[in-house]
Amino acid sequence: MKFRAKIVDAACLNQFTRVSNMIAKLAKTCTLRISPNKLNFILSDKLASGGVSMWCELEQENFFSEFQMEGVSAENNEIYLELTSENLSRALKTTQNARSLKIKLTNKHFPCLTISVELQLSVSSSSRIVTHDIPITIIPRRLWKDLREPSVPDSDVSIYLPVLKTMRSVVEKMKNISNHLIIEANLNGDLNLKIETELVCITTHFKDLGNPPLASENTSQNRNPEEMAEVHIDIKKLLQFLAGQQVNPTKAICNIVNNRIVHFDLLHEDVSLQYFIPALS
């Protein structure tokens, strides 16, 4: 098993740091999957801890100037490792003004992801290297099957998301009042966020958001455009997802499977993020 990669471009470095910050906000520990063409940050919570799952994908060639890897075997040319996401984002904190970043799989008494940041010193042309060893656990082959890319369910309603910042402040306030929230949408471009408690009912209506064309042939094509599909979810999980979004994505879609799951599909330039929140039982 081998992995080493290098980023030299400042914009790529910035973007990579942003991704790792976002991951740190979304998941405490996550799985990093390394394959010849892609990097994936994966979260798949057990149902007991909320059942949220995340699938974040980066095309390696959009970020790395050098990328070498050798998986567990020739047929299974992949590496799965588990790490504490904050360790990665903390290690990348020093990358503003960095000349380059090297990531390497090492074994220093225990398996590590070694991050070396080459810092540019402003005064001279000399540089300094800061190295972080992030402890990791290699995930054995037999557990890989639990970490497959989640299949996107056939949704009842698919809708473009509004400005995430507005959505975030609404959900933040709603969280002060209620533990769960109803997210509902229809094929007429309407999306509502609702909470209902003994004290108060609050509904925020977003209009004219537009619905992306449906990918699959299914019953929703005959669906009444006014009819809402809804999911009751844990408000904290939704807020966690929204709080992780620092920049507005180029594309943001919400897919709802009535009373089952809500699936968010975001695209930030070179990074795609899928986030699944199951319905509360």
Add this chain to the structure above:
Amino acid sequence: MPLLTQQIQDENENSLVASLDNVRNLSTILKAIHFKDFATCFATKNGIKVTVENAKCVQANAFIQAEIFQEFVVQEESVTFRINLTVLLDCLSIFGSSPMPGTLTALRMCYQGYGHPLMLFLEEGGVVTVCKINTQEPEETLDFDFCSTNVINKIILQSEGLREAFSELDMTSEVLQITMSPNKPYFRLSTFGNAGSSHLDYPKDSDLMEAFHCNQTQVNRYKISLLKPSTKALVLSCKVSIRTDNRGFLSLQYMIRNEDGQICFVEYYCCPDEEVPES
């Protein structure tokens, strides 16, 4: 738009309808008295008074005059209800507590009357939030019987003069002692905490002192835990009037200028903690 038509139909049935172009002209004032969850609202054709009380010893009132609203209609002589202020404030700031400059949240508030919820319609950038807040049986509020004819001492200060003093009050002291006198030390704030006593004197001719009318030396103590919440009003205000009456009751009136330059008032009443022999 079923939402809007419903709104118009209900118009005549409402005992209170109020609209505001900038919701913060209301929420800011309410934050100044938010030290308990529940508040009582009284609306008359002159405006809305919101009252919060604690321990039967302190009362805070916020006045939002009818002129602050772009539309203000009260069908009955007076409309009274009790409401959860924490929830109301969360609703009013649903689009964010510090929105981006240039974006205003508009508010329309309707109340059909006894037993009905308070309805809020908030709009920012085309997004509409509808809140239905349940109201409760109004409770009798305290009458402090604070009458200007019984006022012994009165001082008007620029708020910045008190701001630091109040935000750094020694909370290990149980009381805040206020001395007002025609003679030295004129106006003194004292605390008696674990680390010792502290006295803060304001000279009568200080630039911060806008008015000084003290007729008689009064030394009164107030529970510091009851007065501390008034700091919320103090930080928002530009001027504060401090008055005590013949029974040692304290009245603090705060003048607050909103984002449109209009003036609103918030007042705190507090009863004295104990009698202190005059020195």
